[in-house]
Amino acid sequence: MSVDKVNYNNINPSNALPKWQYVSRNSGRAGESNIKNNFNFTGRATQVATVSVPEIKELLMKLMPPIFRGMQKMKNSIGEFQNIVINSIGTGLVAPVLIKYNFLSKTDEDTRTYTAWRQPVSAVLAVLTQALITLPFDYVINKMVNNGEFGIKYNLTFAPDEKLLSQEIKKEYKAQNKRLSKSELAALVKERKQKQFKEVVNTLLTENKINFSKYNDPNLVSLPPEELKQLAIDTIQEELKIEQSELEKSYRVKTPSRIQRTDFFRTHPEESLDFLKEVNSLIDSSTTDKDLKSKLRHKLKALKKAEANTEPEIIRMMQEIYDRHSYKDKKTKRHIPLKEITKQKVLGMIADHKTYSRFKTFASLQRQINEEGVKRVNEIDGALEVLKAAKKSLETNPNITINEVYETIKRSIQEKGVKARLEDFKLPEAMVKRLEKLVKSNVSALKQMSGLVVSFAMLPVTCALLNWTYPRFMDLVFPNLSNKKHDTESSNLIERATKKAEGGNA
């Protein structure tokens, strides 16, 4: 099933797209459902959690493959140091093996071994001379950025670095002969950062400015008005993008798949219910996560094996159930069993079956689903209108302040009833956070380029060191390869040869 083109401006339930209709494998469409199932679905609590995006992100990372946590750390440390280390791993560990065991080379093995050992020596020297030298430069850049020694493009005095804040706090407490535990220090850093953030937001609202401190200068410098306005426009644009993608997803993915599924329930009421009952009893009969996963796997395999006689939608439903997984937190020992997760899914499907299998015609079902979707689409549309109006006012009105735009957004949210969608969008806060992200990106770019220059300048040192170290290292560790015997080895040979010449027994 595919949707070729969707007209996002035409949302008329009666014009719903017929392509989303479920087409049975046996091409015959079942009639009206008379099934009256006895399942009582009591869904999970509908209380909406108050949680922020970064908090969700943090929790989600725990559910992701462990390699993602490592990749996240690597993302935060992208730069010249990381590049040199990756390069050195290849030099030190991979290259020697390929030089020594290169069957294409006609050079004798001793010379190849001798040459191969040059690579790890060179890798160690590269890390020592080129990578490590970038660290003090990064430290100096951090200090300068937080002290306001660069221009505003690289000035983080409005959102100081957490490491430097913790150093400052430690110093203050040390001067008072007080000690702080790790958690106390983290709490203080968070508190100070939030306090400063609130001050910056407040200045933005009252004075229409974002101020930066300058090194050894009591006067503050502000973000130029044009840049401030552009920052506001870009911040709104980012939110607009999120809403637009939600709208697109609603048309492209949500509504079509929902119509397809519910139409299957309508056209195959007995078959689908029997299947759901069977899976439900499978879940009930299982004892452990492993046992349940194995049962679900077998069921999915059996369905796929009998693909010719199975409705594709049944296989899709089974796949969805099988793809659910349990959660175990090693630290807190919190365990959310697979039984609970899959049960929730199956009960949700049964509840949908109960509602939609009773529809007599496809048109009535489609109307219902579209009506459900229209409410959501209207909300997104409303949010888009609010954001577009705010963006336009910034672009057309040269004297408008951020506070005025923010107030207009708040008013429009109430008027259009789109609180659910834009409740968390607070323009001044979002602007400050965006600016912090941009400055941090600039600082990363500066660190990368300075690292490049510094490590390049260190290259002759690395070469000279390699030239000096490598033959000495080989003489010391592999004298046979470098044609220089160890003193003890040589003296033993001389002694043996002399004894032979004198006629003694060696």
Add this chain to the structure above:
Amino acid sequence: MITPVGMNTIISGVRKAGNTVLTYGVKKPLKALSNAKFMNTICDSYQKEKMNVITGIGVGSIVLKDGYGCYLYVKQSLHNDKIPEDKRKFVAALDLTNGGLMILTQLGMFFTISRPAIQKKMFNALFGKTFSRAAKKSNMEILSHMDKINGKIPGKKYHTAYNQIEKDMNGVFGHLVGLAASTIVAKRIIVPFIATPLADKAKAWMSRNDKPETIHKDTKNTYNTYIAAANLSEQATHSSTKLLNKFGIKRNTAA
């Protein structure tokens, strides 16, 4: 004897010198770099998280250093008395072929592997399941059961967080794959295989004008790589017997 006052003067002098070095040797060059025009383009790429540009800068930096390093290594290897003379030209030749091939293969690999279509395919093959609709729904269910949330997660926030993770992972995956492909696969797996045999040819080319070395009779290399010097006496007896036989002289074995 240095008095405490003298010590303080020395310390303050060292501190002053350190500050001068820091100001003129580090801070001023860094400020000049931050104000350079090309930094605007680089900062823009970092702001927009254009990972292919960021990886390109990393690979470019390595390629640049490889080029310069190649020149330095070849020059130094040829004049390094510590490397045995018979191996010196081979080491230098290997450096030269390595350098040239490394630059070419790294750039070639980077421009191939960093194509968005290829990266997307690789990412989806490895982690596609994690970002499927079923996985998103499953994880949403799990999160709603967690103590910290315990309720229905607003869909917009959930999807924003999920999309951010996907974008981040996609970016860093592309970066690492681009770097690893260039600096490990191209430079350290492909190049050594081609470079070592090519080095033989480069060595021959570098030695094309060399005169054959005249070896003095006293310094002629008689070192046997197969038999230790201590065990050579018996072998020597055999060879002298052969020589005597050659000239028809019978050795008197009767003692």
